[in-house]
Amino acid sequence: MHKFLKVYMGKIILTGDRPTGRLHLGHFVGSLGRRVELQNSGEFEKIFIMIADAQALTDNADNPEKVRQNIIEVALDYLSCGIDPAKSTIFIQSMVPELCELSFYYMNLVTVSRLQRNPTVKTEIQMRNFETSIPVGFFTYPISQAADITAFKATTVPVGEDQEPMIEQTREIVRKFNSVYGETLVEPEILLPDNSACLRLPGTDGKAKMSKSLNNCIYLSDTAEDVRKRVMSMFTDPDHLRVDDPGKVEGNTVFTYLDAFCRPEHFAAYWPDYANLDEVKDHYRRGGLGDVKVKKFLNSILQEMLEPIRARRKEFEKEIPMVYDILKKGSEEARAVAAATLADVRRSMKIDYFEDAALIAEQAKRFRGE
Numbered sequence: 001m002h003k004f005l006k007v008y009m010g011k012i013i014l015t016g017d018r019p020t021g022r023l024h025l026g027h028f029v030g031s032l033g034r035r036v037e038l039q040n041s042g043e044f045e046k047i048f049i050m051i052a053d054a055q056a057l058t059d060n061a062d063n064p065e066k067v068r069q070n071i072i073e074v075a076l077d078y079l080s081c082g083i084d085p086a087k088s089t090i091f092i093q094s095m096v097p098e099l100c101e102l103s104f105y106y107m108n109l110v111t112v113s114r115l116q117r118n119p120t121v122k123t124e125i126q127m128r129n130f131e132t133s134i135p136v137g138f139f140t141y142p143i144s145q146a147a148d149i150t151a152f153k154a155t156t157v158p159v160g161e162d163q164e165p166m167i168e169q170t171r172e173i174v175r176k177f178n179s180v181y182g183e184t185l186v187e188p189e190i191l192l193p194d195n196s197a198c199l200r201l202p203g204t205d206g207k208a209k210m211s212k213s214l215n216n217c218i219y220l221s222d223t224a225e226d227v228r229k230r231v232m233s234m235f236t237d238p239d240h241l242r243v244d245d246p247g248k249v250e251g252n253t254v255f256t257y258l259d260a261f262c263r264p265e266h267f268a269a270y271w272p273d274y275a276n277l278d279e280v281k282d283h284y285r286r287g288g289l290g291d292v293k294v295k296k297f298l299n300s301i302l303q304e305m306l307e308p309i310r311a312r313r314k315e316f317e318k319e320i321p322m323v324y325d326i327l328k329k330g331s332e333e334a335r336a337v338a339a340a341t342l343a344d345v346r347r348s349m350k351i352d353y354f355e356d357a358a359l360i361a362e363q364a365k366r367f368r369g370e
Helices: 025-041 053-059 064-081 096-107 112-117 121-128 143-152 161-181 222-231 251-259 265-270 277-284 291-317 320-348 357-367
Strands: 014-017 046-051 089-092 157-158 187-190
Touching: 014 025, 014 357, 025 046, 025 251, 025 357, 046 064, 046 320, 053 064, 053 096, 053 143, 053 157, 053 187, 096 143, 096 161, 096 187, 096 222, 096 291, 096 320, 121 161, 143 161, 143 320, 157 161, 157 357, 161 187, 161 320, 187 357, 251 277, 251 291, 265 320, 277 291
Parallel strands: 014 046, 014 157, 046 089, 157 187
Antiparallel strands: none
């Protein structure tokens, strides 16, 4: 048995991010902050966190250096947010080649039309203007994601709501595989954020999604001044031109962020004129409350949350070789687990020819004419 291999029987998490840039608040509320809570909850026997470099290459094949440079950025963001290598296994996707083999076998269980119907794939194709020139690797992303999840027998996948169709695709693949080859794979459950405002955080410009390519992000590693500038330039109600004008809270990006990050104790600390967020919303709707005051309140909340993350990041930046060692050890452990799952899959598919002593004996007997 491999020195890193341990059989896990309890609840297991698999989650991760593409290393195409530093992580931002959308990642934090959608998944990353929750991962830290889940890691420290004691509810899960094992947590695997994947830096999905191979997946990032599906739409960055001509720029591998971008992916290469951002692996360390994502790792630093993980560690600075509180991901603990003693409790969670952080690994690099391409360092686990078993995932490619699993994807290859799963491709036989999914039709092209099913991939075309996947709403997340449709949206991503439109965002990147791929249209008919979509790379095959990108098109089959839901299948490779199924390989990632099932390789670690993950029971739980914490993601934002935009990934729900992907998890459903994984569940379909698991059911199909198990019905054809026998019970082998674990069907995962999706774990969405508790706070509905966190399901998908809009960009600072009010666009539907915070995205690096749209330049509408607040990064976890941004300086205090960069965060302040982003907040003060955020999209609000376009009809709220004067302080006295009644304002709309719904669709107002600043209030969406407050729904995601504001807690009752923030009012005593930063805005004692109000007891809770509902009072602020009511005043804004009536008129008489300016956008600048609301933005300053949001800025105070975000600075309180981000300052310790920035401080921890600076410390880890002084220990880059140690961070790479964490990734190396995590990747070795992850590979051992994925290899065990692949062995199960090959056994179920009856393509473990050299381990199948009964097959060899049967064939020997047949060719002897017995």
